[in-house]
Amino acid sequence: EPEVTQTPSHQVTQMGQEVILRCVPISNHLYFYWYRQILGQKVEFLVSFYNNEISEKSEIFDDQFSVERPDGSNFTLKIRSTKLEDSAMYFCASKRGQGIVYEQYFGPGTRLTVT
């Protein structure tokens, strides 16, 4: 069964540093997402991406965040200057088509620790 992959599984960085989290969505999927989950809290939507542009973003997704699909397979989340409160699990997801009838497939996540 095809799956979403994410690298690295764990990233430790110092406050103020830039990090790039990488995702490879399922190959024939058209919609891509990033979510995050702070330890012990709920999964929070960050951004959705379709047709090479951002569809929607949450209030969390401020100017420190950016997303990119640099080629036909990768989908990245960049945090320009990390803060302590950015420490969380970051999940990438993708889905094949329009509408909620298409389920979102989540990757295993990247645990980001900002020290």
Added chain:
Amino acid sequence: LAKTTQPISMDSYEGQEVNITCSHNNIATNDYITWYQQFPSQGPRFIIQGYKTKVTNEVASLFIPADRKSSTLSLPRVSLSDTAVYYCLVGDIITGANNLFFGTGTRLTVIP
């Protein structure tokens, strides 16, 4: 977005059927009901989705009454590996991206 309410936690013994009910009083005509499951340190995983009446797949059943203001996820004969957090979400079938907005979910603990 329709707000959802579900119990914070539930315990069940192995082999029993578990029913988790979710309230969504403000559900709109175009909204579908979707359930996801999340194991510790993993991403959420789609379980089942429905619009009305009953839907069944190899994992679970979903019961939705006629007024659609609630839904019940039914897990038959749970095992220890079903210990997870279960999320009820309500979303518009028409909107393209369908960003998922998770609540706190129901933490199911299966006891031997």
